[in-house]
Amino acid sequence: MSAGTRGIDELKAVVVGTGFIGVVHVDALRRLGVEVLGVVGSSPERARAKGIAPVYDSLEAVLADKRVDVVHLTSPNNLHYPQAKQVLAAGKHVVCEKPLAVTAEESADLVGMAERAGLVHCTNFNIRFYPIVQEARERVRAGEVGEIWSVHGGYLQDWLAFPTDWNWRLEPERAGDLRAVGDIGSHWMDLAQFVTGQRIVEVLADLSTVMPVRQRPVGEVETFASAGDAEREDTPMSSEDLGHLLLRFDSGVRGSLVVSQVAMGRKNSLRIEVDGSAGAIAWDSERNEELWLGHRDEPNETLLRNAGLMHPVAAARTHLPVAHAEGFAETFRELYRGVYSDVARGGPADDPDYPTFRDGHVENVLCDAVARSNIERRWVEVPQ
CATH class of the missing domain: 3.30.360.10 (Dihydrodipicolinate Reductase; domain 2)
Structure with missing residues (x-):
């Protein structure tokens, strides 16, 4: 069966990050039928205590695993950009917690990389899905x-x-x-x-x-x-x-x-x-x-x-x-339903029903404008 015709329950994911939000990602994926192969995190003990196993030694080990279709990034903000670049370079689809990056320059780079690669990319604005x-x-x-x-x-x-x-x-x-x-x-x-x-x-x-x-x-x-x-x-x-x-x-x-x-x-x-x-x-x-x-x-x-x-x-x-x-956890499941439907088809739809890296970049540009406005004490235009 080709990658473009698989069912969602045949797809496999790894979550990077073992904190509060990483556990929510794991739970939502399991409820959707996606197999979570494991996690990467600074606290393997905490992951095992919450029933998440196995634990990969590093992101590099995840990317070397040919079974992995999608990588979820729930690590601290400063790691999103370098980790997302690694995932995209390895040819794997990626879901990234917000912010997509810590600067608009970084988020713009990720948008370009993801779109050139033809990979499914998502910024985790889950609140849309209540x-x-x-x-x-x-x-x-x-x-x-x-x-x-x-x-x-x-x-x-x-x-x-x-x-x-x-x-x-x-x-x-x-x-x-x-x-x-x-x-x-x-x-x-x-x-x-x-x-x-x-x-x-x-x-x-x-x-x-x-x-x-x-x-x-x-x-x-x-x-x-x-x-x-x-x-x-x-x-x-x-x-x-x-x-x-x-x-x-x-x-x-x-x-x-x-x-x-x-x-x-x-x-x-x-x-x-x-x-x-x-x-x-x-x-x-x-x-x-x-x-x-x-x-x-x-x-x-x-x-x-x-x-x-x-x-x-x-x-x-x-x-x-x-x-x-129905509440907070269900918003993640509904967000990932669209993401993994696209992964099952082999690539992003022309008009995805979920927030992509472009939406993440929009928020980075907005936050840069907010910071500049606060420093300069004036109205600031948001680049479009």
Whole structure:
């Protein structure tokens, strides 16, 4: 059977990274029927404890394994570019966590490499694949909110709200110069563009570091985990804890975003609202099964995820009956469904239904513009 006619359950993957998000990748792939041959990571013991085996010694060992079809990169940000280059050079398809790279120059290079090679390439903007997010996009496309006037919202977390909280994302040499904006603000900006179908073309950013010094533990701390009573050392901070952004879209629509990793009580709240001439829609990731529908002259509504009441594109992304919750893990499965369908066919579709390296590059360009705006204290155009 040729590579272009295989079933998804015949494909084989390896995940690079054994932290929180790497385990989510492994679980989603297994639920889709993809065989996970193993992982590569700094903590083989942690991988084995979570039921992930075998563990490859290195990325080079993965690339030498002819059975591997796709490599998932969930390593720290600074490794995405060199690792993705290695994977592409070895002729294997690649899924990369965001950010695709730490600079727009690097991400542009990866786009070119992937497209010249004819390989399937994906940037892991999984939030697009909540069924209710897909429904929001379909309603906007169908003109149900009318002419868009405003797009606004925020992405708020509190997992770095104490000076004793620590993770590699606080280290610019591993995470890049932007933190809150690059880590979670990029998800919001991708979502805003996905739902509205419009590009952000100008930004005005005001970024803040509210904890100039943090107490760094000696040793690694897993994402969203506590360092407990570990020995610590004072460490100066340069990346932002929070940011306030004003946005202009290519149609002239205005937008605003608040992003924070120090918002007490907000565990993982991404909220987006689109206001238009005929109505409004709003979605919050902490109530991900609901879409708020705003009206001027009739009662507002809350639509629960229900395939029978949703647009066909969105209904196709939901697999459980109403009131049987689907959540974060399912977004990865739905994202990879399209990716692995293309891998099974032997290459990327002309118009993939998943975010590619091009989408990852768009976010890198946006983040560069945000950083420049904050430094220069002015509106900055986003190169298109």
